[in-house]
Amino acid sequence: MTTKRLRSGGLGPLAVLGLLVAMLAGAVAPMAAQESSPSASPPPSEPSEELVAAPEGKTDLVVGQSADVTTLDPQLSTVSNDIFVTFNLFDNLIFRDRDLSLKPMLSTEWRQVDDLTWEFELREGVTFHNGEPFGADDVEFTIERTYDPAAETRVASVFATVADVVPVDELTVQFKTKAPDPLLPGRLAFYGGQMLPKDYFAEVGAEEFGQAPIGTGPVRFAERVPDERLVLDRNDDYWGGPINVEQVIFRPIPELSARIAALETGEVDIITRVPPDQVEQVAELEDSRVEQVLYNGLNVMVVNATVAPLDDPLVRQALSLAIDREAIVEELFGGQGQIPTGPAIDTQFAYNPDLEPLAYDPDRARDLLEQAGYDGTPVVIETTNGSIINDQAMAEAIAAMWEDVGFTVDLQVIEASVRAEKNQAKSFLGLFWSDPTDTLQDPDGMMWRLLGPEGQQDYFRAEEWDRLGNEARTSLDPELRQRNYYRMYEIFLENFPWLPVIRPYETYGVANYVEWFPFANQYFNLRADNLRLVTE
């Protein structure tokens, strides 16, 4: 398992430099590579470099993102640039903390009343940015809107298990589910679960709400100039306590060098999406540091197992065995990633720590190909360029590795919009990139969400696999669920509906006068316990 993070704990700048030099020389990599099994590593509690005081008069926080926010209506987008903002304009009922455990947020307590009913107590005294109180009818409105066909939301499947939302009193709400749903609290902690103001929404309508929304979050909407800036003011009345910056400004700076330059000059204080080959450059900036978090998901090649030659499980096994993931992690990601062990990640329920990182064995791949009687039918890769970090470079490397063991590979580059179209029509010709995110810290929120029957990546079906997955989805028995998932990992490793390639690190550049930590689940948390402008 290759793990390498640019992180220095409490070390001084000289030590950091030394570490960087050592990394550049490749001295750290072999040691790290010997770690045999992954472990759910606790999030760091210290910034990666020593903090310094902010410049005099600094009262705002400027964030440089790679693209502009498309909408502020949290139900109309699941794009990370957008939810980075909406998870701060709004609160969820339940909070997924940095260690990925569930914590109270707008709901202080929740329990299962019976197999089909969850009950949530709401926090008292919470108000929206316009002063109106938050209550059970807002919860009802929010959840029911997600799956209302007329609302055309992008989160319609999140609460597909919910039959009805019933306000019991002002501050109590019950969720009736269609079948037992062990994962409802987790669903409420992610996208689709940002709580909207029922009355205000009815007053202004969806369109105006998307332009200038109000929520209960630590920042409130102030101003937006498309493609230039989005200004959010501090919510002084935030139930969790006000933050110590007066304004948060999101600026889209699409060009990477310009984004890094803006961090260097102090025009922005946090930049997102630093690619692996720029991590060292940002780490070396005098007044800034990198903060990293392992991606809460995997980069995988999805296999259309319904077309020849990919319909043969031996061929799919050979494809996996022929990928030198170590080389991809080292050469293309500068060591900034881990080799997956299967379709799960170690921050999930029912992760099997005994599984080994996926093996590289070209000789065995050749044997399997012979056994399968592979006749040279081309294997088609449809890669995007830039939709996922290094997608095309990885595809080219992998194509060469496959040709080495005897595959004929047809590598095609497709536009992101074509990929979206093919995704909708399920019409991929062979292999394509995906970066499945874990929405629930559970195999059901990643593997089964996408690979299950009717899922977005429903290209492989097997009777046992389907039965186990469906049973786990609606079972309230953790032991049964774990047993099922362990067996599913075995089936996965014989059939490879995905070819998991890497679990990369996500990297942010942060000014040293800002104390802030990234969240693996894309909260971009700007609450007082995660954001502090250092004042002295």
Add this chain to the structure above:
Amino acid sequence: MTRFLLRRLLRTIVVLWGVVSVVFVVIRLSGDPIALLVAPDTPQEEVARLRDRLGLNDPLPVQYLIFLQDAARGDFGTSLRYNRDALGVVAERVPATLQIALAAFALAVVVAVPIGILSAVRPNSLVDNLAMLLALVGQAVPTFFLGIVLILLFAVHFGWFPTSGLESPRGLVLPAITLGAFATASITRLTRAAMLEVLGQDYVRTARAKGLANSIVVNRHALRNALVPVVTIMGLQFGALLGGSVVTETVFALPGMGRLIVQSIGNRDYPVVQAGVFLIAVGFVGVNLVVDLLYAALDPRIRLS
């Protein structure tokens, strides 16, 4: 003059019709916008409903006629992405694009014309050689590279200008240089060439033989005659600056039209692309009309009839 204007107006309408029609066809050939509008797991009946609502089920010729009818009234439809009037979405971006285009153009004219004249008056001198070398570099350096170099040098190293954004007028300087470099170089070279040609003409020799001062010969007799091709190229360059600022807008994170249109092509946001290209075409055609009018002012032999 009136007849000239009328004829030009007619020609303008034909050009604009051609432009919007080509865009209409080309963007529809590029694929279906629906996949980018809905979540991947949206049920098929929902997709069908949305397709119907957006009028994508009509045959293409019908869609085209409806589009022309609306466009003639200035209605380019509702942006699929922003859910607002497409022309309004584009119009918001005009100020930023216009600002940097004007700044770049002003820079180009102020720098290029005097240097071009100076080079022509003293051909093969040190000034001339230096100017032509710079012009060559200006034409050869990719906009993208120049922008990054300017940011690193003048924003990061010297700290004189912001790295991106248009919040202060100082923010205009680096984008204007970046965007204007090519135009400056072209206009410099053309001014030099045109002046050299004119300076070799008989009437210039006559003017000199009459004993006129060099400055009068150059400014009054030569320059005015050399300006016709220069003004032509300026018009074309300004049109190009209006539409060609995508890279500059991206590097400097400016909220301009070019960036919007490129994003909208990626999103298959037909209405915005159509409205945007239409506005740029209007600008281009308008500038060229001004150029034609200027010809007459510069050279009385050209009649606008």
